[in-house]
Amino acid sequence: MIRDERLTADELQRIDERIRDDWPTGSAVDFEEAIAYHESLPAHKQFADVLESADRPLLQPRAGVPCLDDQVSLLEHLHGEGAADLLPTTIDSYTRDNEYGKAQEGLENARESGDATLNGFPAVNHGVEGCRELVDRVDAPIEVRHGTPDARLLAAVTFAGGFQSFEGGPISYNIPYTKEGSLAQTIEHWQYVDRLAGAYTERGVTINREPFGPLTGTLVPPSIAIAIMLVEGKLAATQGVRSLTLGYGQVGNVVQDVAALRALRKLGNEYLRDEVCVTTVFHEWMGGFPPDEARANGVIGLGGTTAAIARPDKVITKSPQEFQGVPTKEANAAGLRTTRQLIDMVVEQDIVLDGVDEEQALIERETRCLMDAIEAHGDGDVAQGTIEAFESGALDVPFAPSDAAEGAVLPARDDDGRVRIFEWGELAMDDDIKEIHRARLADRAETEGRKQSFRMVADDVDAISDGKLIGRPTSDTGGGRDGGETRAD
Amino acid sequence: MIRDERLTADELQRIDERIRDDWPTGSAVDFEEAIAYHESLPAHKQFADVLESADRPLLQPRAGVPCLDDQVSLLEHLHGEGAADLLPTTIDSYTRDNEYGKAQEGLENARESGDATLNGFPAVNHGVEGCRELVDRVDAPIEVRHGTPDARLLAAVTFAGGFQSFEGGPISYNIPYTKEGSLAQTIEHWQYVDRLAGAYTERGVTINREPFGPLTGTLVPPSIAIAIMLVEGKLAATQGVRSLTLGYGQVGNVVQDVAALRALRKLGNEYLRDEVCVTTVFHEWMGGFPPDEARANGVIGLGGTTAAIARPDKVITKSPQEFQGVPTKEANAAGLRTTRQLIDMVVEQDIVLDGVDEEQALIERETRCLMDAIEAHGDGDVAQGTIEAFESGALDVPFAPSDAAEGAVLPARDDDGRVRIFEWGELAMDDDIKEIHRARLADRAETEGRKQSFRMVADDVDAISDGKLIGRPTSDTGGGRDGGETRAD
Amino acid sequence: MQLGEYCMPTTVILGVIGSDAHVVGITILDQALSAAGFDVENLGVQTSQEEFAAAASEHDADAVLVSSLYGHAEQDCQGFHELLAREEVDVTTYIGGNLAVGQDDFEQTRTTFRKLGFDKVFDSETAPEEVIRSLERDLGISTREAETDRVQA
Amino acid sequence: MQLGEYCMPTTVILGVIGSDAHVVGITILDQALSAAGFDVENLGVQTSQEEFAAAASEHDADAVLVSSLYGHAEQDCQGFHELLAREEVDVTTYIGGNLAVGQDDFEQTRTTFRKLGFDKVFDSETAPEEVIRSLERDLGISTREAETDRVQA
């Protein structure tokens, strides 16, 4: 039975050896030699230092293409034209499935045809040497961003390859990203990743770890996201991780977003041991985008404004082409600059919003309910508690594709646009908190003169792409995606 | 000596006849027949009604090209693709100078070459028929936007031509727009414009009038802008105008902008007679824009957010191409949609900002100082008082190109980015208010470790186009427009 | 709209193909199609070609709706129609979502997937209502057609 | 930088041509040039060709700096250099600002105004510092050149 305990040196080594056999490039991984490589990197490529010592929110985009040279010029563009502070390397979907063979095929196709036949950079296939070439040629810290449930080989290769930051975690890269993986298994896999990060850290090479806060990106209630961040943070800290960036995805209500980021920071510092340096990352709206670049810029603008008020340590930006598909590098850089302009115009302003404290208090209480439930489910062990809590539905994520989550919780916006919970399933929450949500949603239902139903949830899912925050019923059914109102009832 | 008194019917007629001789198209103006034409317009083209009955901020762009067909398709594009609620017709610069001959030349050139050799639509040259064709072919209310100090013939032609809204005023279209025109003269000229609007209004055809709030668009302290709006409102009301939209240009500090719009609305209702329906218009940032569309979208985004919080009746949008030159119709429509998305995402949120009330109280007190000074200078007559107050410097506008204003007042941002006054000249302001500004600016000077100087003003002028709100000194002198720091001292 | 209004229940298979985990779109489609009276068999995300084929034959489906968002649709659908043919599954097939990697031209994408054998190809701006209308037309569900005409007249 | 560092004061005429009233740019330029030690004769906005020519000859100017923002520069500058020649004013002439209506290509704009006789054409991204550097070079102000070299070395 998996428990939240530190892997021993032996276990680490055993897994390490086994995992490196999964693909030929694994054999090039050599821990001692990798430490030496990291030590040779200049200060401005040391991810954790750059992030933790910044005096304003740093910006980071998402970006990954199959071939090395293309990835270099993509990142150079985002660094130069986009003025990104931190760079990403987004991994392709085959690698996420550990299908290195298919990734190899895609990579070779891409090399021949010049087409982007993979939706990211197959770092395992590029191997330690390829990764280092990337790190050497690009002049800023780079993080591995992926969505891989079993990221062990990816971590082994990319850490040795010079990357000093690694996104994901056993829950956040399981529940939103897979159908069948069990949590027991992903927790075990990520214990290795975190232990490996810890081993580097102990040798003076800090590997920053970043649990994926937005989860399904779709109306995730803040307390659910924060609880999962705390769990992943605790699991990582146990394995020796000392630089943790906890994430949160914008929901679009400014007060709620600011409150959530504050709650995340506060609870992160409270729940995680003192030795851990906790930073926060704010993801610009992760749900469906408007199918129009001008409107998408409005969504990005709200993200920038919110970031300027909440002041997270890092912001993951979106591009105006988010709706359509993987953005061009120009569009990606544009999203960075729009965000930068907004942050820099607003960040020096002393903006204090009414109601943030109350909302923050509510989010904190909700999060504590969930954390207490996890604690209770696991008899004090957070690994076991998480597994059991998901099993019972005490912990749940809306729109989770994974069999490991009930997916019974349904969110909807209240009359002010804050994300509340409409269908609780078995979520572990005090009754008086449920009552608050119920009352807020009742207000909305009354405003709209309709009952709370899945229809409301569906309308909220489409609202931002349709140009609004709240999915109000419309009489006008002509306009694209909000059609159906009159007929699907 | 010009006084704030209503023109008699005789005076109106006399001017009317004289002015119509200034260009051949003037002879087609027939008041009675024009009333009939206006009465024939459908409800959704009645400007004042549409504006005054709206339940959310309406959007309006700026746009004008020389030829009629082009203007029609430009406006149709902005209405269709940009979803503009209200449309503009921006007049060319020759017409603004009453150089109808040159405008004619430009128009003919444009017709032959297809190039836009004029920077706007020469409405006088198009005449009553041309204007009506525009009004007929375009399916939304249209306003005349210009910058013409002597707009008498333009008003006569465009009112008869079916336009129901007319921007400008004797101060706001003098001080920022000309070097030599005297205020006595522009007040006289605008008394005619307003009286004509009043005459239509009395016959049931409401002509909406919109004093130009942003003035020089460059760090104008809110109270100065508001005082001028009140003066122009009072002058217009005397002549019978009953639909007044008072304007304000964004300064970029959210609290100050929200406070200013509230003060404008409140003082507008207080200073103007009960019969006048007062609405407000918010202009997205009117100063120098960033030379980059992505960053410009950030500026527009902040405008939209501010509008959503302050909820003016109307918003004049900017395009991402503002820096470069007259925007393409696509860019213009994009600015509208970015703004719309932001407003619609934020407007339903209950956002209450700390400090708005205090800032609003300060702005109101400042405005009252200026209004009292005008009252005193004119012995109770607002026309005379305004002229004398500008003469003495008791009323002044920063960066005014006009000889009629001292132009002695210099603004600078405080440490929070609010626009304060750094050099007062003779501006009529209570000492304790001056003390508040002084203290705020001293804070900034201290933060920056430099003295208050014109250099600070110049840095603030460039700040937004350089990507910041406040023009802080930078060590990095490499970057474009902020160069010079090290050498020009 | 009640189930009873159809002469016989129309069954559609719905799922996300390949290793794609984008579930929100099919969740919305499932809800809308069910509300409109279809029998929806929702296979969820990360569904293989074989699972689609098996479900279609097991439920004697009228249509198979394949969703793909993550950009690997073309690879994931290679040989799918051949498989259906081998399994003697004769159904209307739709594919929809974000079908290409990057900022591609949709007409080109449509051609690609039509060539792969799909009867219809939908972009990611597709509203559930369009899918319902299209299924009605393609599956010849006349009650609703008639009603639609009335409503739109 | 003190005036005294120049061998003799360098006089520049500054103004906005035509009926253009955009004053902010020349206000900034005036301040920066004055601070850098130039004698600046600022004619303000809405200055005619004749006023520019008269001021240049009256002050025995070294350079004339014409600003235009509102998009009518080309019309406003027709014949300007012929006028200067007639008045026997021999000065370095610069023009800068937003010189064309609309989203034009700057290279084309530069050609247009070079043809009209301007020695140099600046776009609206020009920082005051660039103008100072350029004037130093074109007017052969060597003290500052030397100093610049030192500073940049």
Ligand code: B12
């Ligand atoms: C939310 C989201 C996520 C969430 C998904 C959570 C979940 N499990 O569902 C998370 C964050 C986990 C995620 C992950 C990834 N994502 Co994603 N994601 C999105 C996003 C923002 C919204 C998708 C969504 O939910 N829309 C709302 C629903 C209601 O709309 P919809 O899905 O489009 O479905 C509608 C229509 O398309 C249509 N439709 C859909 N299917 C079908 C089928 C038929 C037959 C028909 C008729 C109609 C139809 O009807 C639906 C209802 O109206 C989109 C971009 C966007 N659209 O704004 C990117 C996007 C789809 N993702 C993308 C990518 C690349 C990924 C990742 C590979 C990369 C990464 N950065 O991690 C991973 C993939 C992981 C995996 N294994 O699948 C790309 C795809 C690129 C491409 N195709 O070229 C997009 C376009 C973003 C981008 N611009 O880069 N993503």
Ligand code: B12
């Ligand atoms: C503020 C502003 C106004 C204010 C001006 C107040 C005033 N009296 O100064 C107001 C609102 C009144 C106004 C009016 C108009 N404006 Co205006 N305005 C602007 C805006 C937003 C900023 C200009 C500014 O002050 N910049 C800050 C200063 C510091 O920079 P600058 O002027 O560019 O000057 C710098 C450089 O260009 C350079 N430079 C300038 N001149 C010279 C000369 C030389 C020799 C050299 C070397 C360098 C140089 O150095 C300066 C210092 O760095 C610009 C768009 C923008 N740039 O973002 C539009 C803009 C210039 N305006 C424009 C227009 C069309 C108008 C109007 C005709 C139309 C209208 N809508 O009313 C009227 C014109 C009235 C008139 N008679 O002139 C257009 C011009 C279009 C074109 N050229 O194709 C612009 C580009 C906006 C747009 N995109 O449509 N405007």
